[in-house]
Amino acid sequence: MEYAENILGTIGNTPLVKMSKIIEDIEALVLAKYETFNPGNSVKDRMAIKMIEAAEAEGKLKSGGTIIEGTSGNTGMGLALGAIIKGYKMICVVSDKQSKEKIDVLKAVGCEVVICPTDVEPDDPQSYYSTAKRMAEETPNSWYVNQYDNLANTKAHYESTGPEIWRQTDGKITHFVVGVGTGGTISGVGKYLKEQNPNIKIWGIDTYGSVFKKYHETGIFDKNEIYPYITEGIGEDILPKNVDFDIIDGFTKVTDKDAAVYTRKLAREEGFFLGNSAGAAAKGLLQLKNHFTKDDVVVVLFHDHGSRYVGKIYNDEWMKNQGFWE
Numbered sequence: 001m002e003y004a005e006n007i008l009g010t011i012g013n014t015p016l017v018k019m020s021k022i023i024e025d026i027e028a029l030v031l032a033k034y035e036t037f038n039p040g041n042s043v044k045d046r047m048a049i050k051m052i053e054a055a056e057a058e059g060k061l062k063s064g065g066t067i068i069e070g071t072s073g074n075t076g077m078g079l080a081l082g083a084i085i086k087g088y089k090m091i092c093v094v095s096d097k098q099s100k101e102k103i104d105v106l107k108a109v110g111c112e113v114v115i116c117p118t119d120v121e122p123d124d125p126q127s128y129y130s131t132a133k134r135m136a137e138e139t140p141n142s143w144y145v146n147q148y149d150n151l152a153n154t155k156a157h158y159e160s161t162g163p164e165i166w167r168q169t170d171g172k173i174t175h176f177v178v179g180v181g182t183g184g185t186i187s188g189v190g191k192y193l194k195e196q197n198p199n200i201k202i203w204g205i206d207t208y209g210s211v212f213k214k215y216h217e218t219g220i221f222d223k224n225e226i227y228p229y230i231t232e233g234i235g236e237d238i239l240p241k242n243v244d245f246d247i248i249d250g251f252t253k254v255t256d257k258d259a260a261v262y263t264r265k266l267a268r269e270e271g272f273f274l275g276n277s278a279g280a281a282a283k284g285l286l287q288l289k290n291h292f293t294k295d296d297v298v299v300v301l302f303h304d305h306g307s308r309y310v311g312k313i314y315n316d317e318w319m320k321n322q323g324f325w326e
């Protein structure tokens, strides 16, 4: 018989899928690392379980404890799966720009969800960073995960996602392209791949309203770069410890409209029913096309599933109201 001991045993070993129509302007072989095959439908399952295991090993998370995290949904889902199997309580603190679907999904897997305003400074007491931290101080036997600065996040991708991509491409990968939020995915995968072959180029996808691209290029943390944006999952108004700027070769920024339009194109042209950051990554890939030659093997990682965006990107009225309709 062949079965997993529990749902956590099904995390990882996701497929690589060749892309065609949407990238027809690119001559290189472009492969999608299709992370929605994880049980929580996102790449974040990998790092969520790794962070729980690290906290257990360090004695920060104890029997019957409460896990508290500020999460846009996907990390919360992964943590919730871990909490169910390992017997912890789970509180997710989210910002009010997150899709209703993501919040309902968290509740479905037993999380208590606390919603905070998006349009405040990170150090404002109402922000979801501050609220998560404060709740962790006030809740007995609790552990604040902090996916931004918790380096078990990067380690998960160094130990699983990176080696999978290297093995699946038979060591032929030349470029890795991925959206950057906490930075765990790009830093862990990038570090592993560059250790195997230092010539592999690592490209981050950023969004307008985020500090990453300018910081990478100039070393300046420019507050003028920060303003509210629609794209979910990528870009930041802080510098998370998980972003290792040294292993990143460059960033390209994608607009909210392009991210939304390309999310829909992925579904219609490739049959890839994916989340908002996948559209940003696909458009970013096209923006980078002059960096690729016909012998290159480019891997782009898609983080999460389309089901969490049916009330937004996949809703015609919502697209029209945002001025994104084409």
Ligand SMILES: Cc1ncc(COP(=O)(O)O)c(C=O)c1O
Residues within 6 Å of the ligand: 044, 072, 074, 075, 179, 180, 181, 182, 183, 184, 185, 186, 232, 233, 234, 275, 276, 277, 278, 303, 304
């Ligand atoms: C949908 C989505 N895309 C991209 C990212 C960015 O991934 P990372 O945090 O590993 O940089 C996240 C992270 O929250 C996400 O939820």
